[in-house]
Amino acid sequence: MMKPRLTIFDEPVLYTEGLSKLLTQSKIFNTIDVCNSYEALSQQLKKEPPEFLMISSNMLMLTELYTSIESITSENKNIKIIIIGNSYDIIDIRKLFNKGIKSYLDKNSRYDEFIKSIHALLLNEIYICDHAKEKMINFMSSEQAQKNLRIKDPLTRREMEILRLICNGLSSKDICEKLFISINTVETHRKRILLKLNVKNSVGVVKYALENHIID
The missing domain is CATH 1.10.10.10 (Winged helix-like DNA-binding domain superfamily/Winged helix DNA-binding domain)
Structure with missing residues (x-):
């Protein structure tokens, strides 16, 4: 099976280059490209869309993120989007999955959790980091409590x-x-x-x- 390609849409350059080197050593991906602007990302997606796309919340506001994901997934059905979020609320995370992302990690997620999410996506599963999962369980139990109360x-x-x-x-x-x-x-x-x-x-x-x- 051919190894997938990954595009990282993030800044600063020092961080993205470091992550790119780590991931190259992991030998999971065939190629790893880094885009530091939306224009560069758009060109990359038109020219040679990767199988995996990692988007950081540094690059786009939440509302822009929703519209970008919709537009990317409508043109590239098979692309697997990983979001590195900034401690988003559960409702926002749900909305991101509804828009078409396959994995959500928080900024406090560690590298090994990132690798875990990649393996889940390779098996066509979705992935939610532990921090967000905990928030989701708390949210659902309080939501259930409210329903029971009513x-x-x-x-x-x-x-x-x-x-x-x-x-x-x-x-x-x-x-x-x-x-x-x-x-x-x-x-x-x-x-x-x-x-x-x-x-x-x-x-x-x-x-x-x-x-x-x-x-x-």
Whole structure:
């Protein structure tokens, strides 16, 4: 089987040259090219697209990264893109995979993890570095906890109404005047909302409402 070619899109030159020498010693790749500008990368992709492409978050903003990946994968279906990210959020990492990347490593990933990701890609698997995987597990377990919470004990219509007013910055006194109910009733509803959402205060209520698209 022919060895794949790799293109590294990153800076500074000293770092990319060092990585290139290390990878040459590993004898995984047939050739390793380094591009330090998007123009050079575009020319390389038109002339001789590699099988593997490593893109660093140094080179592009996240939004530019999304559009570049879409454009690269639409023209080169077989290209395997590895992103070296800057501790991106799980939602951003998910989006990068949806756009077509095959491997995600963080800037704190070590060289041996980079090699592990290459071997996974050679087997047509995807790879997520340990640091991001840990974040993903935490994110999924908290997401699941939120789902369970909503299924077990949903907010009543009145509680939802009070939640929206809390999010609009109204105090208990404002709410009782607006809804024509006693301040004690408002306080009881407020306590139940905090309990059901498992939050400590109004800030937690607003955060929960935003994350679950209850308010925009």
